[in-house]
Amino acid sequence: MKKLHYFIYVILFFVIFGAILWSTETAPYIFIDIASLLIILLFLMLLTVFQIGIKQTILYYKAVFDPTVDSETAKAGSRYFSTLSLYTLGTGMLGFLTGIMVVLAYYMEDTKYVGPNMAVALITLFYSVFFCLLIFLPFKMVLDSKARNA
Template identity: 40%
Template sequence: MDIATIIGIVVGLIFVISGILVNGELTIYFSVASILIVVGGTISATFVAYPLPKVLEAMKIASKAFSNKETEPGIIISRVIGLANTARKEGLLALEEAAEEIEDTFLQKGVMLIVDGTDPELVRNLLETELAFIEERHKDGQGIFEAMGTFSPAFGMIGTLIGLINMLRTLDDPSTIGPSMAVALITTFYGSLLANLIFLPMANKLKLKSREEILRKEIMVEGLLSIQAGENPRIIEEKLKAFLPPKVRVQLQQKQEGVEA
């Protein structure tokens, strides 16, 4: 589990609530009408803007913001090098048996394409096409959360207008001006809080997760094509390390040295 997402939301709420309690009471910031307008309006607008299957898929994609189960690029490089050593010693056909033990479906598909003797250019095209569609699906999920981050402040303003209208209708009674104005501003507060603490940060986290996944799969594609070309495993390893930041390369090198020792 990616604890940073949960910590960010919880700590953000704690600071906001603490700021409220310094000079006020928490109960006055609770308004059922404001919640209905902001939350209900945001959800409704999202369903208007996107088809139902897309919205439901986005909710599944959102779980990735709380997940940290992705395989490290260094582990992927090690697996590819293992496949390269197998292919070098026993031939490409020996990879068919190794493919059965691969859990990643993308890598497994690439290995089977190599085993079947598919043209290298076609292998690249097939895998890169799948990469493009994976990235497109990720963008759909990110776009939905970005849209919700746009809708919630807008419905906060709508709630504010409703509150102001109610206030103006009862302007002859000064005792109602304060409560009506408070409800109007609370609605804007809810909309801004949801957008800037949940929806927009979630969209940004999903973008980051998407880039990381695409990077891992690009490493797989380059490694598989290098294996198919019959390149030396050490050359393949150096080529794949180029995808990693210098700090990660050093850590990977230290791990390898530890294993060899």
């Protein structure tokens, strides 16, 4: 995936997402939840550091933008981003299920709190899909292409 293709992909994603928000008259701030974002990012950082180390992680992120990366690093980086995308989706599901359990355990007596707390549970899943589709899978595709061409 070339930089221009990635840029077009990101722009189209936000245009489609913005059109959905505009057509449903939804405020964009409802998609911001710091706790859910931290669950995804901190869990992924911990997994990355314990699995391969911070130096190797930085090497793989640099490889995405380095035109002179060797084939072995590109293949290893591609495997890393593929694994990271799976971890991201798993983390989002874990956050979602935790949120559902909290809603079912504490908010079923007073149903006016079920909707907002269910939305918080779902936003973790949204963040995981967002990171997977906009960052990790495109980075994997870039490194796959570099591994084939190197």
